[in-house]
Amino acid sequence: MALTREQIAQRVAREFKDGDYVNLGIGIPTLAANYVPDGISVMLQSENGLLGMGPYPTEAQVDADMINAGKETVTAITGSSIFSSAESFAMIRGGHVDITVLGAFEVDQHGNIASWMIPGKLVKGMGGAMDLVAGAKNIIVTMTHADKYGNSKLLPECTLPLTGVNCITRIITDLAVLEIRDGAFYLAEHAPGVSIEEIKKKTAGKLIVPEHVPEMLF
Amino acid sequence: MALTREQIAQRVAREFKDGDYVNLGIGIPTLAANYVPDGISVMLQSENGLLGMGPYPTEAQVDADMINAGKETVTAITGSSIFSSAESFAMIRGGHVDITVLGAFEVDQHGNIASWMIPGKLVKGMGGAMDLVAGAKNIIVTMTHADKYGNSKLLPECTLPLTGVNCITRIITDLAVLEIRDGAFYLAEHAPGVSIEEIKKKTAGKLIVPEHVPEMLF
Amino acid sequence: MSGFDKVVTSYEEAMAGLQDGMTVIAGGFGLCGIPEGLIAQIKRMGTRQLTVVSNNCGVDGFGLGVLLEDKQIKKMVSSYVGENALFEKQLLNGELEVELTPQGTLAEKMRAGGAGIPAFFTATGYGTPVGDGKEVREFNGRPYILEEAITGDFAIVKAWKADRYGNCVYRHTAQNFNPMAATAGKITVVEVEEIVEPGELDPSQIHTPGIYVNRVIRGTFEKRIERLHVREEA
Amino acid sequence: MSGFDKVVTSYEEAMAGLQDGMTVIAGGFGLCGIPEGLIAQIKRMGTRQLTVVSNNCGVDGFGLGVLLEDKQIKKMVSSYVGENALFEKQLLNGELEVELTPQGTLAEKMRAGGAGIPAFFTATGYGTPVGDGKEVREFNGRPYILEEAITGDFAIVKAWKADRYGNCVYRHTAQNFNPMAATAGKITVVEVEEIVEPGELDPSQIHTPGIYVNRVIRGTFEKRIERLHVREEA
Numbered sequence: 001m002a003l004t005r006e007q008i009a010q011r012v013a014r015e016f017k018d019g020d021y022v023n024l025g026i027g028i029p030t031l032a033a034n035y036v037p038d039g040i041s042v043m044l045q046s047e048n049g050l051l052g053m054g055p056y057p058t059e060a061q062v063d064a065d066m067i068n069a070g071k072e073t074v075t076a077i078t079g080s081s082i083f084s085s086a087e088s089f090a091m092i093r094g095g096h097v098d099i100t101v102l103g104a105f106e107v108d109q110h111g112n113i114a115s116w117m118i119p120g121k122l123v124k125g126m127g128g129a130m131d132l133v134a135g136a137k138n139i140i141v142t143m144t145h146a147d148k149y150g151n152s153k154l155l156p157e158c159t160l161p162l163t164g165v166n167c168i169t170r171i172i173t174d175l176a177v178l179e180i181r182d183g184a185f186y187l188a189e190h191a192p193g194v195s196i197e198e199i200k201k202k203t204a205g206k207l208i209v210p211e212h213v214p215e216m217l218f
Numbered sequence: 219m220a221l222t223r224e225q226i227a228q229r230v231a232r233e234f235k236d237g238d239y240v241n242l243g244i245g246i247p248t249l250a251a252n253y254v255p256d257g258i259s260v261m262l263q264s265e266n267g268l269l270g271m272g273p274y275p276t277e278a279q280v281d282a283d284m285i286n287a288g289k290e291t292v293t294a295i296t297g298s299s300i301f302s303s304a305e306s307f308a309m310i311r312g313g314h315v316d317i318t319v320l321g322a323f324e325v326d327q328h329g330n331i332a333s334w335m336i337p338g339k340l341v342k343g344m345g346g347a348m349d350l351v352a353g354a355k356n357i358i359v360t361m362t363h364a365d366k367y368g369n370s371k372l373l374p375e376c377t378l379p380l381t382g383v384n385c386i387t388r389i390i391t392d393l394a395v396l397e398i399r400d401g402a403f404y405l406a407e408h409a410p411g412v413s414i415e416e417i418k419k420k421t422a423g424k425l426i427v428p429e430h431v432p433e434m435l436f
Numbered sequence: 437m438s439g440f441d442k443v444v445t446s447y448e449e450a451m452a453g454l455q456d457g458m459t460v461i462a463g464g465f466g467l468c469g470i471p472e473g474l475i476a477q478i479k480r481m482g483t484r485q486l487t488v489v490s491n492n493c494g495v496d497g498f499g500l501g502v503l504l505e506d507k508q509i510k511k512m513v514s515s516y517v518g519e520n521a522l523f524e525k526q527l528l529n530g531e532l533e534v535e536l537t538p539q540g541t542l543a544e545k546m547r548a549g550g551a552g553i554p555a556f557f558t559a560t561g562y563g564t565p566v567g568d569g570k571e572v573r574e575f576n577g578r579p580y581i582l583e584e585a586i587t588g589d590f591a592i593v594k595a596w597k598a599d600r601y602g603n604c605v606y607r608h609t610a611q612n613f614n615p616m617a618a619t620a621g622k623i624t625v626v627e628v629e630e631i632v633e634p635g636e637l638d639p640s641q642i643h644t645p646g647i648y649v650n651r652v653i654r655g656t657f658e659k660r661i662e663r664l665h666v667r668e669e670a
Numbered sequence: 671m672s673g674f675d676k677v678v679t680s681y682e683e684a685m686a687g688l689q690d691g692m693t694v695i696a697g698g699f700g701l702c703g704i705p706e707g708l709i710a711q712i713k714r715m716g717t718r719q720l721t722v723v724s725n726n727c728g729v730d731g732f733g734l735g736v737l738l739e740d741k742q743i744k745k746m747v748s749s750y751v752g753e754n755a756l757f758e759k760q761l762l763n764g765e766l767e768v769e770l771t772p773q774g775t776l777a778e779k780m781r782a783g784g785a786g787i788p789a790f791f792t793a794t795g796y797g798t799p800v801g802d803g804k805e806v807r808e809f810n811g812r813p814y815i816l817e818e819a820i821t822g823d824f825a826i827v828k829a830w831k832a833d834r835y836g837n838c839v840y841r842h843t844a845q846n847f848n849p850m851a852a853t854a855g856k857i858t859v860v861e862v863e864e865i866v867e868p869g870e871l872d873p874s875q876i877h878t879p880g881i882y883v884n885r886v887i888r889g890t891f892e893k894r895i896e897r898l899h900v901r902e903e904a
Contacts, residue, residue, distance in 0.1 A: 019674055020673070041671045041672065043674060049465075049609050051880070052835075062661070065610040066609055071465070072663040076873055078868050079833055079835045082876075085540070089539065090784060090785035094783075094853060112563070123518075125516035125518070126515060126566070127515050128539035131560045134562070162565075261601075263647070267699075269646070270601075275900060276901060283703065284842045285702045285896070285897075290897040291898055291899050294639055302777070306777070308547070313552060330797075340758055341770065343770045345773050348772040352552075352792070379799045382796075552792070556787050556790040557789045575789060580788055607874065
């Protein structure tokens with residue numbers, strides 16, 4: 001069975017190591033913060049200028065001057081720091097953020113990602129995504145393996161305008177975990193109940209399937 | 219009579235306008251702070267990261283963490299700000315400092331300045347001088363008009379390695395005030411008791427002498 | 437120190453000199469930390485053909501969005517826009533031009549503009565439409581693109597507190613683009629919640645030194661929240 | 671949050687991993703705001719062939735000057751040096767190499783190194799020996815030179831206070847080059863006067879966010895004054 005959004009988020013959270021500084025994009029990536037394993041602490045960076053982002057505020061805590069990169073009201077943890085956008089992106093661009101997790105429309109076997117623009121549709125902008133994929137040490141993409149028509153989103157070459165080149169390290173989809181290795185998707189794990197055949201069918205890019213592909217544990 | 223150091227400093231101080239942010243080099247420029255005219259306030263920038271430098275400290279005020287760009291103990295005025303070297307030079311390089319006053323070995327009629335390096339002698343470095351002359355809006359050089367052998371320091375072309383190119387606006391010497399205009403030294407004022415002839419003799423670069431050259435008032 | 441007293445008491449004075457066709461750099465992220473009264477003054481002035489450099493363009497009827505109503509904006513330089521229907525309409529009509537710029541590049545362009553750095557290399561945007569037509573150069577085996585600085589005729593900034601000399605501090609994430617915007621305007625105007633006397637702010641804790649600031653005005657702020665997200669009490 | 675506790679208790683741990691031939695970026699301006707204990711540890715370790723990036727090189731017997739005694743420094747990247755006789759001697763001997771860099775360019779190179787900007791244009795040094803061999807380009811009719819970023823294997827930094835997560839604040843003008851140095855080290859070590867618990871520093875008033883910091887150690891400081899200048903009481 002394909003993973004739920006929550007399961008993808010749960011799997012993402014297992015990528016975190018104790019002490020990681022992590023930037024989570026809107027959507028499934030943000031959910032991953034709810035599944036950080038026991039004994040592991042991560043500090044969340046929000047690119048509008050907050051290191052040590054906390055949970056959403058209670059009614060009483062709401063403060064218009066405290067928002068996240070998604071423009072939602074938010075809180076800060078004890079020991080956080082707050083700074084300018086230039087400082088925030090200095091941090092990101094300079095490779096100080098350990099992990100960035102973000103969604104995408106497409107990725108390809110070269111580690112390219114397309115996540116911000118569909119020609120012919122209104123383009124709202126890239127926000128901080130291009131900076132994040134150019135800067136973080138470890139870029140993880142979360143998305144469904146295929147679109148609603150069954151078309152693969154893991155391609156030989158992205159067809160949409162790119163967000164970044166040769167930058168993603170790992171893709172966590174509803175069907176599998178894949179790594180970018182030597183110009184191919186390397187199948188690292190399959191979702192419970194999802195066959196290798198299905199993954200093969202829904203991966204348009206070059207796929208390397210090792211002899212033993214572990215099943216994700218939940 | 220050639221001006222004393224104090225008189226040069228006094229003349230420099232008349233260049234200040236109310237509200238100017240001013241960076242003063244070591245030596246005579248620093249003395250100018252003592253002669254700011256009544257009704258005029260300037261704020262002193264020290265390039266190690268202090269805007270609103272105050273007088274030297276009393277014995278009781280001495281603090282090793284509060285120094286100026288000359289590494290001397292100093293104080294800060296009420297309403298000062300203290301920041302990093304990057305911020306300090308962002309301010310300087312970005313043209314936010316109104317006036318920089320500094321000494322020099324030589325200047326030339328193109329507004330070039332040489333102030334940091336004499337080939338064959340030990341070179342200690344340019345410190346912040348190259349940034350200052352590249353950044354401030356108004357660069358004033360103070361120096362003696364000629365060296366101790368009577369050789370002019372106002373040249374057609376600098377002979378020493380430069381600190382900055384085409385940057386100085388005004389020279390205040392012990393004999394005269396001169397402006398850089400169209401590739402020449404324009405004689406704006408002469409010191410009391412100093413003849414135009416003496417200034418002509420001690421200015422090796424092209425000198426423009428207007429019909430009436432006012433005498434500096436003290 | 438009267439020459440350093442930056443405080444003005446009317447919005448007319450605050451924005452005096454703004455003219456058609458000028459470039460205005462605005463602080464703020466979404467609706468957080470925006471100079472509400474200065475934006476309202478630009479609307480009152482009716483200045484047109486403006487290029488506005490700001491991460492976003494507000495929403496319908498609030499923030500920079502109000503400047504769309506009378507078509508005062510010719511061009512936006514932003515990382516993310518279109519939270520408002522009017523914006524979308526004018527963009528599709530061709531009445532409004534947008535230069536999309538990655539958020540970090542935008543912040544750095546403003547900082548560079550204020551810091552006398554005319555251009556810098558960044559990996560951000562290489563190989564994407566953002567890099568089209570820009571110089572590419574390798575450093576240590578990685579390709580980077582050359583991005584140029586941004587400066588404005590005006591910068592409009594929202595701070596929490598400022599003293600009379602223009603020294604500013606920002607509150608929480610309302611800091612965002614404001615400090616860089618403050619450095620990059622030929623005339624920088626800061627609208628604040630509170631004006632304090634020199635000496636009330638700790639010199640080592642000033643976010644924007646007064647040297648960058650030309651005018652300070654006390655405003656009142658609605659501080660509209662764009663996306664209220666509240667959790668249940670535990 | 672144990673993964674974020676950066677505090678170490680010995681200088682051995684603080685400088686563990688430093689090896690011959692490495693590049694060390696050091697904060698400080700003259701003798702103000704220098705990581706005295708970390709410098710002493712490098713001296714104890716006897717690490718050699720170091721490239722040291724620091725605005726100055728201390729004085730005879732204090733600050734970075736002590737690393738000259740056993741010829742541990744191969745090259746200095748500085749804006750102003752030679753306050754010490756030993757420095758002068760080694761320089762004239764050819765035992766020591768110096769790369770003189772304008773002070774503002776040096777600060778910006780460190781910042782750029784930490785911020786993922788591999789190179790930037792500046793007017794500073796154009797037409798001078800500093801510009802020799804560097805690319806020149808005009809922007810808006812003015813010539814600028816291209817300067818490249820600096821990063822270090824280690825950065826050694828002196829802060830006033832840090833919390834366990836590595837968030838730092840600096841005191842007065844002891845800030846100087848320290849915040850930029852902190853961003854530019856592969857391993858950044860901060861020596862502080864006081865370690866506080868997370869939450870004791872105001873989040874909006876942190877000079878160096880902990881993300882840049884790998885290790886924090888509490889030191890004791892002599893804080894020698896280079897040029898004592900005192901005025902008479904009025």
